Amino acid sequence: MPATAAKTVFDDVETLKRELIRCMKCGNCMSACPIYNVEKKESSVARGKIALGEAILDDKINIDDEILVKLIFNCLVCKSCMMACPSGVRFDRIILGLRAAIARKKGIPFVKKALFGLLKNPELFDKGMKAFAAMQGFFLTKEGEKARAPRGFLRQFGKRFDKDFVLPELSKESFRDRVSEVIDVENSQATAVFFTGCSVNYFYPDVGEDLLFVLRKNKVKSITPKQQNCCGMPVMVHGDIETARELAKKNLDIFEKTAGQYIVTVCGSCGSALKHEYPIILEGTEYEEKAKKWAERVYDISTFLLKVIKFEPPKGKVELKVTYHDSCHLKKSMKVFNEPRQLLKMIPGVTLVEMKKPDACCGSGGSYHLTHADTALKIAKAKVEDIKATGADAVCTGCPACMMELFEGLHRWQGDCKVLHTVNLLAQAYKKEEG
Amino acid sequence: MIDKTFIDKCKNIFGPENVLTDKAELISYSYDATPGIPREIPGVVVFPENTKQVQELVILARQTKTPIYPRGAGTSLSGGPVPLSKGVVIGFQRMNRIIEIDPDNLTATVQPGVVVAELNNAVAKYGLLYPPDPGSMATATVGGTVAENAGGLRGLKYGVTKHYIMGMEVVMPTGEIFRFGGKTVKNVTAYDFTHLFVGSEGTLGIVTEIICKLIPAPKYRKSMIAFFSKLEDAGKTVTDIVRNHVIPATLEIMDKVTIQTVENYAKVGLPTDVEALLLIEVDGMGQDSVLWEAEKCVEIIKQNNGTYKIAETDAERDSLWAARRAALPALAQVKPATILEDATVPRTKLVDMLVAVQNIAKKYNLMIGTFGHAGDGNLHPTLLVDPMNKEEMERVHKAVDEIFEVALSLGGTLSGEHGIGVAKLKYLKNEIGRSGIETMRRIKQALDPDNILNPGKLVPMED
Numbered sequence: 044m045p046a047t048a049a050k051t052v053f054d055d056v057e058t059l060k061r062e063l064i065r066c067m068k069c070g071n072c073m074s075a076c077p078i079y080n081v082e083k084k085e086s087s088v089a090r091g092k093i094a095l096g097e098a099i100l101d102d103k104i105n106i107d108d109e110i111l112v113k114l115i116f117n118c119l120v121c122k123s124c125m126m127a128c129p130s131g132v133r134f135d136r137i138i139l140g141l142r143a144a145i146a147r148k149k150g151i152p153f154v155k156k157a158l159f160g161l162l163k164n165p166e167l168f169d170k171g172m173k174a175f176a177a178m179q180g181f182f183l184t185k186e187g188e189k190a191r192a193p194r195g196f197l198r199q200f201g202k203r204f205d206k207d208f209v210l211p212e213l214s215k216e217s218f219r220d221r222v223s224e225v226i227d228v229e230n231s232q233a234t235a236v237f238f239t240g241c242s243v244n245y246f247y248p249d250v251g252e253d254l255l256f257v258l259r260k261n262k263v264k265s266i267t268p269k270q271q272n273c274c275g276m277p278v279m280v281h282g283d284i285e286t287a288r289e290l291a292k293k294n295l296d297i298f299e300k301t302a303g304q305y306i307v308t309v310c311g312s313c314g315s316a317l318k319h320e321y322p323i324i325l326e327g328t329e330y331e332e333k334a335k336k337w338a339e340r341v342y343d344i345s346t347f348l349l350k351v352i353k354f355e356p357p358k359g360k361v362e363l364k365v366t367y368h369d370s371c372h373l374k375k376s377m378k379v380f381n382e383p384r385q386l387l388k389m390i391p392g393v394t395l396v397e398m399k400k401p402d403a404c405c406g407s408g409g410s411y412h413l414t415h416a417d418t419a420l421k422i423a424k425a426k427v428e429d430i431k432a433t434g435a436d437a438v439c440t441g442c443p444a445c446m447m448e449l450f451e452g453l454h455r456w457q458g459d460c461k462v463l464h465t466v467n468l469l470a471q472a473y474k475k476e477e478g
Numbered sequence: 479m480i481d482k483t484f485i486d487k488c489k490n491i492f493g494p495e496n497v498l499t500d501k502a503e504l505i506s507y508s509y510d511a512t513p514g515i516p517r518e519i520p521g522v523v524v525f526p527e528n529t530k531q532v533q534e535l536v537i538l539a540r541q542t543k544t545p546i547y548p549r550g551a552g553t554s555l556s557g558g559p560v561p562l563s564k565g566v567v568i569g570f571q572r573m574n575r576i577i578e579i580d581p582d583n584l585t586a587t588v589q590p591g592v593v594v595a596e597l598n599n600a601v602a603k604y605g606l607l608y609p610p611d612p613g614s615m616a617t618a619t620v621g622g623t624v625a626e627n628a629g630g631l632r633g634l635k636y637g638v639t640k641h642y643i644m645g646m647e648v649v650m651p652t653g654e655i656f657r658f659g660g661k662t663v664k665n666v667t668a669y670d671f672t673h674l675f676v677g678s679e680g681t682l683g684i685v686t687e688i689i690c691k692l693i694p695a696p697k698y699r700k701s702m703i704a705f706f707s708k709l710e711d712a713g714k715t716v717t718d719i720v721r722n723h724v725i726p727a728t729l730e731i732m733d734k735v736t737i738q739t740v741e742n743y744a745k746v747g748l749p750t751d752v753e754a755l756l757l758i759e760v761d762g763m764g765q766d767s768v769l770w771e772a773e774k775c776v777e778i779i780k781q782n783n784g785t786y787k788i789a790e791t792d793a794e795r796d797s798l799w800a801a802r803r804a805a806l807p808a809l810a811q812v813k814p815a816t817i818l819e820d821a822t823v824p825r826t827k828l829v830d831m832l833v834a835v836q837n838i839a840k841k842y843n844l845m846i847g848t849f850g851h852a853g854d855g856n857l858h859p860t861l862l863v864d865p866m867n868k869e870e871m872e873r874v875h876k877a878v879d880e881i882f883e884v885a886l887s888l889g890g891t892l893s894g895e896h897g898i899g900v901a902k903l904k905y906l907k908n909e910i911g912r913s914g915i916e917t918m919r920r921i922k923q924a925l926d927p928d929n930i931l932n933p934g935k936l937v938p939m940e941d
Contacts, residue, residue: 064814064865068511070553074595074616083525083571084498084506085552091506098505103519111502127616130810 051326052140053284056106059096059140066093066132072124077404078117081421086114089124089134096141106141107148115141117415119408120280121371135376136323142282151283159286162273169217172245176213183210190454207455210447211246218248219269226255231264233352236303238294238341240313241273242443250443253470254309254344260473261348261355266301274316275324277409284324291321295333305351306341309466311373311442312409317341319376343373343441344466345382359475360392361468366435367395368426368449369402370442383441383465390472398429407448427452430460437461439468479544480521480566488524488566491534496572498523507567510552510559511614512901513817514865520547520561525572529647529655529686532568536684536930537653539566545933548680550590550622553614555818556899558626558679562934568684570621576600577687583661584692585644590621590685597690607695609636612895613806621685627677629895634853635727635761636693638895640676647687648675651926659689674921679897680932682925699727699761700772701795704779704786705752709733711782712754713829716852718778719758720825724771728759729853733832735839736805736847736860743808746800754832756784756852757802805849806860812845813862819878821885822856822894834884835859841880842873856894882908898936906938 052058072089073079085091095111098104104111118138125134151159161168175182183191189212193204218239235258243251251267258265272294275287294317298306308314318341321334348354367384374380380402387395406412406422430438430453438449438460450462488497498504499522508517521544526532539546545565552559561567574591581604588597594615597608611630612618618628624646629638645659658671675683706712716729732740732755741748748755756779760771772788779786789795810816823831832848835857839846850857859881863874882892882905892902892909907915915938922929922937929939 061814065810067513067810067816068509068552070511070551070614070617073551074593083574084503084523084569086503086506094506094509095502104501104505108502110500114502129807130816131807 051324052136053143053324056099056140056144059137060100062133062137062140063093063096063100065130066090067130068094069129071127071129072134075123075127077119077121077123077406077422078418081418087117089128089132092118092141093132093134093137096137099141106144112145112149115145117418119371119404119406119411121404121408122375123371123404126375139279139282139284142280143284144282146282146284151281155281155283159278159281159283162278163286163289165270165272168273172213173215173217176215176245179213186454190450209451209454211450213245214248216248218244218251219267219271221248222252222255222267224267224269226259226265228259228262228264230262232262233305234264234266234303235305235307235347236298236301237265237267238271238274238306238308238313238317239267240308240310240443242447243309247443247446247464250309250464250466253464253466254307256470256473257344257348257466258307260357261352263352266303268297268301271297274313276312276316276320279316279320279324280409287320288324288328291316291325291334292330295321295330295337298337299333304340305347306337307344307347308341309344309441309464310444311343311370311377311379312444314341314343315372315376343377343379343382345386345441346379349382349385356389357469357472357476358391359472359477361390361472361475362392363437363468364394364396364435365437365439365468366398366430366433367401368398368405368430368438368440368445370440370445371402371404373441374402379441383439386465386469387439390468393468396433396435398433400429403429405445405448405452407444409444412448423448423452424456427456427458431456431458435460437463437468439463439465441465479542480564484538484542484544485522487538488522488535491531491538492524492526496525496527507549507552507561507569510554510557512555512557512560512899513815515557515560515900516562518561518564520567521564523567523569525569527573529649532649532684532686533653533655535566535568536649536651539930540651540653540928543928543930545930546684547932548621548625548684550619550625551593551614551617553618554622554626554899555820555896556626556679556893556901558622558897558899558932558935560900562900570619573686574619579604580661581606585661586690586692588620588688588690590619590624590688592620594618594620594623601692602695605695606692608642608690608692610639610642620688620690624676624685624688625678625680626897627895629851629854629856631730631851632727633851633856633895634729635725640673642691643672643676643688644691645672645689646675646685648683648685650683651928651931656683661689677897679899679936681922681936682931684931694763696727696761697763698765698768699759700768700788701757701759701798702772702775702779702786702788703798703801704756704758704784705749706754706756706782706784707752708783709753709829709832711784712756713832715756715778715782715784716828717826718782719775720853722774722778724760724774726758726771726775726853727761728757729851730757730802730849731755731828731852731857732757732802732805732849733836733847735845736809736849739812739847740801740804740808743811744800744804746797746804748801755801757798802849805847809847809860809862814864814866817861817863817874817878819859819861819881820850820856820894820896821859821881821890821892822854823885823888823890825853825855827888827890828852828855828857830888831855831857831885831890835881838877838880838884842877844870844873844877846877851894854894855890900935903936903938
């Protein structure tokens with residue numbers, strides 16, 4: 044970043060002081076935190092981690108204290124605490140700022156560094172993912188339709204990879220390879236840039252295809268830039284702000300080239316990165332204005348359909364009892380929770396039944412479920428039980444990372460319930476309409 | 479005090495997974511929700527799951543003269559669980575089982591770590607209610623609220639924690655287990671220990687089981703909000719309502735500073751040119767009586783030159799309550815930190831107290847927003863401060879001293895619901911006098927001869 048830029052919470056831990064001071068230690072975050080709910084100790088929750096931040100600034104503990112580092116990384120960054128906070132503590136900045144400070148001091152571990160480096164080079168990353176897709180049979184056994192489970196030798200890499208672990212099959216051909224970059228429609232009412240996100244590109248190409256189909260049905264011209272990068276969220280949560288900034292800048296340059304009116308996302312985390320994190324991490328850089336400009340044009344698909352364009356509801360009937368899971372980043376960061384429900388209710392034949400705590404975190408947290416298997420599994424189990432209790436045929440959500448976690452959880456605890464993205468159902472209804 | 483032997487013994491008692499010893503873990507037990515009091519990092523934190531473990535810890539602590547600091551969720555506002563002399567924090571968050579709900583005797587028996595809101599969710603299935611509702615009820619534990627004798631928004635009609643505790647099990651500082659009270663409505667056996675231990679702030683014994691009294695949940699309610707251009711009119715409305723024998727479940731007040739800040743922050747549609755607003759909710763089991771009470775309130779509001787809105791639907795009720803819920807969040811936006819006090823006066827002195835707080839704000843050039851439970855005279859003057867500004871903080875401390883002085887001069891009390899802890903220890907003598915302090919010391923010494931239970935709180939041991 045340029046020398047003239049103001050120091051942000053991601054560059055200088057001292058600047059965190061003005062964020063930390065807002066916390067009055069009321070403890071309201073405890074009732075909202077999925078990790079605290081399982082572990083029942085102060086360091087699990089925002090208030091405890093804020094106290095650790097204060098202790099670092101007061102020189103009571105070193106920022107590279109081994110246990111402290113462990114505790115600071117024990118957070119899903121789900122932002123649930125921020126919803127319950129009466130004094131508006133910006134805990135997302137605090138936790139990411141602390142992680143960035145740790146990363147500066149300790150460096151990013153070798154394996155992560157290699158992986159994050161790969162993200163910065165989309166061609167190499169793409170090749171890697173495809174190679175992995177081709178070889179997945181070596182690592183993963185087939186486990187029913189479109190599911191894979193790790194082979195025995197992988198179990199040594201963590202207890203997460205036990206006999207019940209499954210993940211969706213990696214697509215042999217990535218989504219962005221399958222589709223044309225520009226899909227024009229007659230009398231188009233708008234042009235939308237589709238930011239696919241990595242999960243759709245490699246794991247859920249059907250979600251991407253359904254999204255393009257839904258856009259087409261609503262006379263929206265789509266642009267799916269082939270060269271788009273990872274949104275940066277996965278590296279940002281690990282404290283690698285520099286890589287996140289690089290990815291953000293590359294993506295913004297690509298958006299500039301497309302000259303699209305809007306950006307549409309189908310992933311709460313990607314959407315949240317583009318809409319909220321880019322302007323924050325690029326504060327004080329030459330990209331600040333660009334980040335703000337594009338942030339205003341980012342919409343989750345449900346908001347885009349209902350609030351931005353003239354939406355043509357599907358007429359085809361899909362007889363299904365559906366429950367809806369709120370992705371944390373979609374609800375708590377993008378504030379989108381009414382629109383997906385409205386959409387579901389507009390599909391003929393669909394009945395929406397609410398589960399007990401629809402906005403309780405599913406336990407995924409990107410890689411949290413791999414690094415903190417014990418806690419994550421307990422969080423996921425509660426979610427799965429709530430889903431099962433509704434008796435729904437399908438659980439819908441607006442985030443592929445949640446889809447993976449729910450898919451695995453329902454497999455693990457024998458839930459007879461399909462996992463779908465909201466656009467999957469919309470597309471089904473349009474297809475029924477076509478006959 | 480706390481050495482390797484002590485920690486090893488703790489691990490034997492509680493199991494290693496229920497003992498925290500790493501510095502980073504311990505730091506997050508150095509505070510509660512009280513601003514401006516000292517912090518201290520404990521020597522060890524333990525999580526009991528049963529009474530026997532608590533007893534074994536007390537015996538160990540007594541042998542080694544180690545201070546014990548019981549802790550619920552740490553949401554207290556007077557410093558109760560802060561481990562001032564290091565020692566061992568005994569955290570009850572994992573001892574959180576609802577042992578029994580008895581809908582016929584109208585009781586619930588719980589372990590201390592049960593969260594108040596969760597107890598209420600559980601008894602709601604039987605159409606019952608556990609009335610004490612402190613602002614922190616979504617997080618606070620029953621044990622913590624018993625130790626602090628917490629109040630809440632429903633205090634005027636339904637009372638506070640001490641009115642809903644029928645018996646308990648306590649591990650005494652000497653290591654004995656003592657059970658008293660029970661499920662009977664009437665019980666005059668022995669001293670009234672319930673009222674001794676409720677509000678004892680963890681200084682006399684460690685509560686390990688609690689029998690709570692439940693009531694049938696009211697079926698009907700009616701909410702309204704009223705605005706006044708004179709503080710006196712608002713105050714008279716409060717006393718007139720009670721004088722007319724209507725006891726609302728909620729009777730909340732917000733002053734001008736709070737109203738303007740709320741409107742500025744949350745845009746809930748409040749008039750910003752009024753001096754005070756009242757949020758009133760009446761409830762009960764019969765529709766007619768609830769309607770009669772609501773009409774009576776409206777009549778009194780009109781007589782006192784107030785304007786009002788009455789909620790006809792749940793959505794309208796929510797929008798009325800939004801103003802009250804936004805009070806603290808809105809005030810918290812203005813300055814980096816807030817100091818929330820709970821000086822309490824007799825209902826008839828409400829206006830005097832509000833005016834006095836406004837004068838103190840002027841005198842010390844501070845921003846103070848006052849809201850609170852008007853019906854029970856329990857106000858929350860909220861000082862908006864910047865802790866990094868030393869000069870301002872000095873003025874803040876003087877202002878707080880004066881707020882308490884005024885409250886006492888009006889026949890009020892230092893604390894309506896937050897407790898004394900460490901935060902108000904220095905004012906205690908002003909309210910209960912020399913003889914009060916001596917009596918407290920004698921009780922403390924009789925029950926806790928080694929002074930190992932939450933030392934430094936509530937009872938000033940030295941002059």
